[in-house]
Amino acid sequence: MKKLLIILILSISANVNAQLKVEKITNNVYALVGELSQRSPSNLGNNSTHGVIITKNGVILIDSGASYLGAKEIYKTIKTLTNKPITTVINTGGQDHRWLGNDYFKKLGARIIASSKTRSDQIARTDYHMKRLGTLISSSLKGTKPVYANETFKQKKILDIGGIHIELYHFGAAHTVGDIVVWMPSKKIMFTGDVVFVQRALGTGPAKNVKSWIQVFEKMANFKPEYIIPGHGHVTDLAEAKKDTYDYLVFLHDKVSNIIENDGDISEAVNIDQSRFKYLKNFKGISRKNAQNIFLQLEFE
Numbered sequence: 001m002k003k004l005l006i007i008l009i010l011s012i013s014a015n016v017n018a019q020l021k022v023e024k025i026t027n028n029v030y031a032l033v034g035e036l037s038q039r040s041p042s043n044l045g046n047n048s049t050h051g052v053i054i055t056k057n058g059v060i061l062i063d064s065g066a067s068y069l070g071a072k073e074i075y076k077t078i079k080t081l082t083n084k085p086i087t088t089v090i091n092t093g094g095q096d097h098r099w100l101g102n103d104y105f106k107k108l109g110a111r112i113i114a115s116s117k118t119r120s121d122q123i124a125r126t127d128y129h130m131k132r133l134g135t136l137i138s139s140s141l142k143g144t145k146p147v148y149a150n151e152t153f154k155q156k157k158i159l160d161i162g163g164i165h166i167e168l169y170h171f172g173a174a175h176t177v178g179d180i181v182v183w184m185p186s187k188k189i190m191f192t193g194d195v196v197f198v199q200r201a202l203g204t205g206p207a208k209n210v211k212s213w214i215q216v217f218e219k220m221a222n223f224k225p226e227y228i229i230p231g232h233g234h235v236t237d238l239a240e241a242k243k244d245t246y247d248y249l250v251f252l253h254d255k256v257s258n259i260i261e262n263d264g265d266i267s268e269a270v271n272i273d274q275s276r277f278k279y280l281k282n283f284k285g286i287s288r289k290n291a292q293n294i295f296l297q298l299e300f301e
């Protein structure tokens with residue numbers, strides 16, 4: 001009885017916090033914005049931002065969520081916007097919240113698209129993600145089955161679906177090795193996945209390549225998007241994306257390079273004064289680790 005009560009309380013609280021905030025960009029384009037904090041049982045692992053494009057022939061979903069229940073929550077939210085079926089899912093990268101909801105949407109008949117590097121990354125890190133999510137979201141991982149993208153491309157893919165033209169680009173490693181951006185030229189909208197974090201501090205990521213991430217950001221910025229749907233945080237513009245992601249990466253890269261050139265050690269990197277970026281959520285927990293990771297990357301070059 002006591003156990004039942006606890007489960008009941010847990011499921012009630014899960015429903016309260018799982019909600020994704022809907023941000024409308026144009027008539028048929030939306031962002032679903034999850035919590036900025038860590039993955040938790042109540043956010044179902046969806047501490048991330050997702051994109052929705054409603055076409056004449058169905059919905060394109062950008063990033064399928066971190067779990068089966070997380071995907072279900074995304075689906076429920078999309079149903080408040082349209083009754084059209086979800087026909088296409090794009091995974092912008094190899095991190096859990098970009099793809100572990102694939103199974104849910106594949107069962108609904110969607111095709112799943114990612115870069116070939118992301119697909120390999122999904123396969124290589126499945127066990128890691130499942131274990132980590134097991135710890136972070138525990139029972140909210142229930143029903144999650146890893147399903148990989150079934151359509152891949154190397155660098156560029158064009159999609160014309162129900163009157164909407166979008167372009168998918170893999171410019172190189174950013175947060176993860178296979179990250180892509182999705183460009184919708186008609187409205188100058190860029191879906192960046194984990195190439196862009198706003199409002200919260202980024203983590204240097206499993207790709208371990210700060211230089212490449214900086215270059216990928218620059219290539220994305222060359223499109224001069226008017227709206228950016230980031231991987232984390234609210235819908236934004238290029239200026240804020242630059243301030244919260246690009247400037248931070250360049251800052252850390254330059255500071256750490258300077259330490260290495262002067263034969264400094266890792267403790268100096270960890271103690272870099274990063275207070276300029278302390279307004280970002282999660283900064284305290286992650287900033288020193290970021291400097292440390294970048295030191296380890298650049299030290300070997």
Ligand SMILES: [Zn+2]
Pocket residue numbers: 048095097194231232
């Ligand atoms: Zn992410």
